[in-house]
Amino acid sequence: MSPPHRDGAVTPDDIAVGVVVGRASEYFDFFVYGLASVLVFPALFFPGQPPLQALLASFTVFALAFIARPLGTLGGMAVQRRFGRGAKLTLAMFGLGTATCTMALLPGTAEWSGAVMLLAACRLLQGLGIGASWDGLPSLLAMNAPAHRRGWYAMLGQIGAPVGFGLAAALYAYLWTHLSAEDFLGWGWRFPFFVAFALNVVALFARLQLVLDDDYADALRQNELEPCDLRELLQSGGGRTLLIGAFAALASFALVHLVTVFPLSWLSLSSPRELGELLWLQVAGALVAAAVMPLSGWLADRIGRRTTLGTLSVAIGMFGLVSPFLLDGGAAGQNLFFLLGFALFGLSYGQAAGAVASAFAARLRYLGAALSADLAWLVGAACAPVVVLYLSAHHGLGAVSLYLLSGMAGTLAALGIHKTLAK
Template identity: 30%
Template sequence: MTVVSVSEPTTAASRRSVRAAFAAAIATSLEWYDFFIYSTAAALVFNVTFFETDSAVVSALNSFATVAVGFIARPIGGILAGQLGDRYGRKPVLVGAVLLMALATSLIGFVPNTEIVWLAPALLVLLRVCQGLAVGAQWGGAVLVATENAPPHLRGFFGSFAQLGVPIGVILGNVAFLAMTAWTSAADFLAWGWRIPFWISLVMLPVAFAIHRFLEETPEFKAASAKMAQTPAVKKSPIMQVLREHPGTILTAAGANTIGVVFFYTMITGSVQFVTTYLGVDRSTVLTWILVSCCLAIPFVPFVGWLSDRFGRKLIFGLGSVAMMVWAVPMWLLIEASSADRVWPFAIAVIVGMLAAGFQTGTQGTLFAELFPPEIRFSGASLGYQISAIIGGFAPFAMVALINGEPGNAWRVGAGLAALAALGLVCLWVIVRRNYHSDAEPAA
């Protein structure tokens, strides 16, 4: 009888952990698919269809500016979601974020080509803001659903499943655009083919229903809610509490994470625009190699999460900063050395770059969650991550400005990334020195 009484709760907890991890992976994969296809469309389509000018540089800057708008909206989504998620639960916020993203992305596919010059850009900006709000809300919900349902000794591994949405989302987005490129002519692709990947996002609606129907609220939120219920009736605002009590944690977390966001977006979005516009590399070839690099990242990200369970989040996260700092300049020199009949430098650049970034991708969700106590964790983790995303959103824009139409200036992008990685290491050092809140991180 003793065996039964012990094993049954353990089995139920294990099933809950696995179910939560897969729900987080599916939700984030679809959310990031929606968010990333906009960036891909901005690099390949919008600069021609909605923002065409006599200057390719100006067209690209205008197109990528709308990409950045979504990143500016992400902290606002994180703030709103943090308020709701720390008060009412992780699950309802995640469901709401999935629904908002599905509707906004599908509507982008209906934005008309029109003689009214301002209409399409205005609609794109509005819907991109909605995408940013959804991603800002979704990330914290997915990470906490995965980590707070996980056993303490495997929190890094299970938490990494929420981060799997990043490479899977890129893969799904690139597959969608590759398929449309193959099935349509160049003219048809620009006229209507690019819209179909946006309409596909409607499949997120049944996913939202499934999460609402089958996923339980996390045990840590239930415990935090019970604790707060015993305190005086006046409830503190979670966002104001975390800003008042943990401002240094938020800022250093954002500073440490910025290099990962900027590195990633210059690689999967900026490099696509660079090699297709200036080096004449075929669009399908570029997207294929981005796809290959993301496929390699899928098993690598959970492995990194497992490493963080063994050796500590901060150590593994720091290795990612070092790897990106070392690889930044060589990566962009290789990208510059690519051409239509010489694609292997680009392939090496993005494959190694994706693995270097993977040390942070697989660790950041659990690391950020463990920096804050449970009652304000949604607000704190979301703010730290989404503040860094603002800078990341301007990465392709800054890349275009640094290169300024001269392919030989590509090294400038690498140098900027290396400097940003060094700054990230300083922020991580501050986190280590001040020993911010940590629930169950292994000793490194």
């Protein structure tokens, strides 16, 4: 990828390339681990426990990265202030790659009792790396997008989510259906982790080439996309905007794991359907999400991002109400659950990034946008699989409804407060 040199001009399309490349590799890595938490880790790291308990333990480790992510963001900002953006990105991707490769080489608990502890440490390192990898390009894209096409350009940075998930699910589906159970648990599951490492290396060089280019560096400086101190952010009134930003897209973040990771775990316990069939069904769902995501950009540019997020949060809440009946409705109901769920995933997540980032003062936006995303993942998605699986197993699938309705309520409240403050 050659960086642009247009007499100092950096266009939104140029920036979008860097955003899509970086986010697609991150999401692939993200979902490779998420799917392994259902398909591999319960049997490999928690073999002595009943299936439900093993899944809950696996999802508890899964949540660790989201706890570490805000710390990674703050640590990365400190590194950038002292050594520069390139050094921060390199360190972040090195940590992320080290964690991913180490996971791929881990033996099971039956071979080494310390395997779970090292898995947890690697998961924490992944969270730190993802948090520290914030490069500011999404914010730069939002600030340089034409006023009448901001929804469209916001969507471009998010399309990596369904693409990354679809690739991860397809790879696992192929391995699951073409390998014996022994070979899959022995070595097959490791291959996607090595692919994730290779993609991260390619993405690192692509992103470094962009952010270190003089045109991009000038654009980032001119838009004041440099790290500030957390104390300055909080003392300058950014704390309230930070919380509003974390909750503004809560419904969408709550939905992410409830159509990707959770249903796979629930159906593995309660349905006779083959996991390979469910994985291919999710690949089809990812294609649906990617296909409808551009519609979210078109919609946001016509009725506004705030109205789009609010409307889709209500749709997610309504989907939550029917989800128990669909998941408990046999193959036809489950197929419809995935079709509707992934369609809503694509529509809502397309506008989930930086929903209120423009409300931050210019010097606070770089850190504010990063931490808002971290907190949205932490509050909305981190514990979704373990909480909903536990509640569903003990109290029924109404837990899915409650979780998605709570996400809808959080989004509507945050958007309402944001509108009041903006007046």
